[in-house]
Amino acid sequence: xxxxxxxxxxxxxxxxxxxxxxxxxxxxxxxxxxxxxxxxxxxxxxxxxxxxxxxxxxxxxxxxxxxxxxxxxxxxxxxxxxxxxxxxxxxxxxxxxxxxxxxxxxxxxxxxxxxx
Amino acid sequence: xxxxxxxxxxxxxxxxxxxxxxxxxxxxxxxxxxxxxxxxxxxxxxxxxxxxxxxxxxxxxxxxxxxxxxxxxxxxxxxxxxxxxxxxxxxxxxxxxxxxxxxxxxxxxxxxxx
Numbered sequence: 001x002x003x004x005x006x007x008x009x010x011x012x013x014x015x016x017x018x019x020x021x022x023x024x025x026x027x028x029x030x031x032x033x034x035x036x037x038x039x040x041x042x043x044x045x046x047x048x049x050x051x052x053x054x055x056x057x058x059x060x061x062x063x064x065x066x067x068x069x070x071x072x073x074x075x076x077x078x079x080x081x082x083x084x085x086x087x088x089x090x091x092x093x094x095x096x097x098x099x100x101x102x103x104x105x106x107x108x109x110x111x112x113x114x115x116x
Numbered sequence: 117x118x119x120x121x122x123x124x125x126x127x128x129x130x131x132x133x134x135x136x137x138x139x140x141x142x143x144x145x146x147x148x149x150x151x152x153x154x155x156x157x158x159x160x161x162x163x164x165x166x167x168x169x170x171x172x173x174x175x176x177x178x179x180x181x182x183x184x185x186x187x188x189x190x191x192x193x194x195x196x197x198x199x200x201x202x203x204x205x206x207x208x209x210x211x212x213x214x215x216x217x218x219x220x221x222x223x224x225x226x227x228x229x230x
Contacts, residue, residue, distance in 0.1 A: 033216030043204050045159070045221035052216060091158055095216045102147070102213050106158035 003027060004094050006107035013082045014115050020067070021077040021110045023092035032096040034075040036066065039089040039109075051075055082114045119143075122207050122222035130230055131197060137225050139190040139207030145220075147171075147213040148190040150182060151206040153224075159206055165190060166213035197229045 005024045013019035025034065036048040051059045051066045059066040067076040079086055092107040120141045129135050139148065147166050151159035163182040164172035170182065179201075181193040190207055204226050208219040 031216065033218075035218055037221075043206075043224040043226065045206060045208070047218050047220060050216075050218050089156075097214065097216075102210070102215060102217070104149075104161065104219060109156070109158055111156075 003105045004092055004107035006092055006110050008110045009108070010111045010113070012113050012115055013079075013086075015084060016081055018078060018080045019082055019112065021079070021090050021092075021112065023075045023077065023107060025073050025075060025092075025094050027073075027094065027096055029096045032094055034066070034068070035093040035095070036064070036075075036077045037091045037093060037106075038086075039091060041088070045091070049077070079112075084114050084116060087112060087114045120207055120209055120220050120222035122205075122225055124225055125223065126226045126228075128228045128230060129194065129197065131199075133197075134193070134195045136194065137192040137205055137207075137227075139192075139222055140188055141209040141220070141222075142188055143209065143211075143220070144187075145209035145211055146187065147210045147217075148184065149208040149210075149219065150190070150192050151208065152201075153204045153206055155204075163192075164213065171213060194227075197227075199229050202227055202229045 032053045034051045038046045049061045049064045051068045063080045065078045089109045091109045095104050123138045150162040153159040162176045165184040168184045179196050183191040204224045206224045207222040210217040210219045
């Protein structure tokens, strides 16, 4: 069963504007983690931000913030003041503890293009 | 230092060749991972090592053989690959297998099988 859903295959944003990338998840486990990664065309997966299921406040890291709505099971990434270097593939991921250990599931990704 | 290194960056090999991919981290992480990623797709988990022991093998064909010689090193031995095995191979590490820890990825090896 699919556990992470990213419904936006591609997004465009004007430079210096904010953009929201959507992510919804499905789990019955009370303890889980939500992550966002950026993957430029070079291929490296760059960790951006983390939100734990028990965290009361939304995570923020510089221009990145995670809009965590637990009841809706959504964990959207907000990028403020977009820059040309933000153009990349963005993956939402969830970790949860299975009987074999920590399992990591990735969404299908959103391709973000920043327009000058 | 949150760096995971991978060598080589690019690899072209024939279907009868034997080659190895190497991954290294010096963050003291005790869990290490191999992923396969096709273009415009999310990474697919292949193997997980925890404390140098193989913990998860996601039904990967035997032509891929992982090895964890010590807590900092992870190898992936390749033999008799098929053209459909061409992909980006990503290594990652995390603090431990138990717990919701972020994974840190290396730059990947772009593999082409001819």
